[in-house]
Amino acid sequence: MGTTVFERQAPAASVVDHSLARTADSVFWIDDLPSRLRPNRVPLRGEQRADLVIIGAGYTGLWSALLAKTRDPGRRVIVVEANRLGWAASGRNGGFCEASLTHGHENGLRRWPDEIDLLERLGLANLDAIESAEAEYGLDFHFERTGQLTPAIEPHQLAWLDEWYAEADGDPDIVLLDQAQARQAVASPTYLGAIWEKQTCALVHPARLAAELARAAEERGVEIFERSLVRRLDDGPDGVRVETDAGRIDAAHAVLATNVFPSLLTRNRLMTVPVYDYVLMTEPLTEAQLASIGWQDRQGIGDMANQFHYYRLSRDNRILFGGYDAIYHYGRRVDPAYEHRPDVWAKLAAHFFTTFPQLEGMRFSHRWAGAIDTSTQFTAFFGTARKARVAYAAGFTGLGVGATRFAAEVMLDLLAGVRNEKTELAMVRRRPLPFPPEPAAAIGINLTRWSLDRADHNEGKRNLLLRTLDAVGLGFDS
Structure with missing residues (x-):
């Protein structure tokens, strides 16, 4: 099995430890409400x-x-x-x-x-x-029609970009970027190319x-x-x-x-099953830090891996960075105890600095988690x-x-x-297929998560379990 860019270019442990040393276990968006x-x-x-x-x-x-x-x-x-x-x-x-x-x-x-x-x-x-x-209605929820950037971060994903762009059939709102163009848009050394969908995504508070x-x-x-x-x-x-x-x-x-x-x-x-997702929020970037990564079009970003990351800028130029691990707990329970995962936040912080090594030294102000209602x-x-x-x-x-x-x-x-x-x-x-009861649900979901991780380490190749789930219309995602 191969390695991913996050394993090949991982930051020093001291960088991660420093970034999380003063992080509050609190939801930034709720704290930010007047x-x-x-x-x-x-x-x-x-x-x-x-x-x-x-x-x-x-x-x-x-x-x-x-x-x-x-x-x-x-x-x-x-x-x-x-x-x-x-x-x-x-x-x-x-x-x-x-x-x-x-x-x-x-x-x-x-x-x-x-x-x-x-x-x-x-x-x-x-x-x-x-x-x-x-x-x-006279509202203000910080709506920005930025579109979404989807970078390829592994060589095998470049073919997926080409297929996607070909299927767009000349749609002017779907732009294919080569490596240089992708890194000019957002300066990450992990980017090998990207698609920018200009109209199909907005950002809100x-x-x-x-x-x-x-x-x-x-x-x-x-x-x-x-x-x-x-x-x-x-x-x-x-x-x-x-x-x-x-x-x-x-x-x-x-x-x-x-x-x-x-x-x-x-x-x-x-x-449905509850799947736990984890998020970090940085302190506001300085002008110099923001200039070091570009990101002038302020797109939302989500990479192409099965275990994907999503990240975006806030109104005050913090970076929200989340995703990757999607964790299911036996019994379908929604429990605040599941929200505290220092290991997951440390992994996210390491992936953040692999994505933006020029931001080493930054701290995360907030970290939190929540349950997603996943259907098949x-x-x-x-x-x-x-x-x-x-x-x-x-x-x-x-x-x-x-x-x-x-x-x-x-x-x-x-x-x-x-x-x-x-x-x-x-x-x-039409209703989708339900998830099975326990213990079958936990066994199936965790085997699927393991298979998705293997695919990310094997040029995206899906094993027999994933191909079978695709064929019968079942799935697990966050």
Whole structure:
């Protein structure tokens, strides 16, 4: 087996130790929120009636609330959140807001070849709508339509770039860069070439996006209750009944936006697994440091390995650097204890300085982790329950920042009984294969992770297990 660039060009251990010596175990995006965007909302108490109740105050639930009130300002909409608004994936992701609804073109083409053109058109329209939302609703979530740079960092990946560019068939928004051009765009000695997709990705401030969606929704009359864990979802006199420890809501319809957390519907308990992803954030770069790496176009960046890294600049020129290890823990549990992995952060720091050796001496100000709701098709799945009075979407698999808005539109259409090009999609109408129960899930996922690592060490060649999973439409990704 071969070695990867991160093994061949690893920095000294002292460089890594210095960079992590003062790092706070805290989510930068949430720490960066002004207090006015983080009000303390009361828990649900007593009995309430609503037209629509939404369970979960992350992106999926908040887009659902805002779009529901936009469609029908007279509708009473209530959101209940078990913890604080935007505290989980919506407050701690990398802020890559992509047009793709299908976890990339290749995955969409393999699963829904007859609909791929429609899915990509809908995805671009959805990203355009997110960009327009800042002006439409008076929001500021630091939206930057930078596009995304995808560098080849191993020689065998150059052929993948050539195939990708050939399939683009002259699309002016897809630019192929040779080694010199890639390093001129972003000065990393690991880059051998790259593709720059100019229009299909934007960057946002994750926690601000959640906070601003909530602010706009509340200004339009949406009621949001925090620290209100939903214990039961049943039929009710008005349609559905939602019960917390201290309150109850009877509503005509419900949206389930609980994503990685155990579903209130038994049918969905095996549809996702929680995969833990880890992130570092640097201190702000000085002008000299920023000049040393270029990056004038501020693209989001994600490399081509199976165990890939993603990184981007913040508004104040910090570098967020995450990915690579995607860790599953036996039993599908979501547990804060899983977020503390000094070994993973040390590995990420080493990979960071391999990518940018000119930044040796920098420190990381923040480190954190979070669980991703992974599905076997790498994209969200949809459905209704309780005689179409409940709609759900989950399984975004790490590309939910943009796709959650699309999911909200789909769920509202499903509840309204609307048939259109969104609700008629095979991706919406057909559920993916579930993950197996334990211990098969842990065995299968960890064997798959091992196989992906071997592929990265063997010129990308996929072994029998990976080829079999590809053939039957099963997978594991973050």
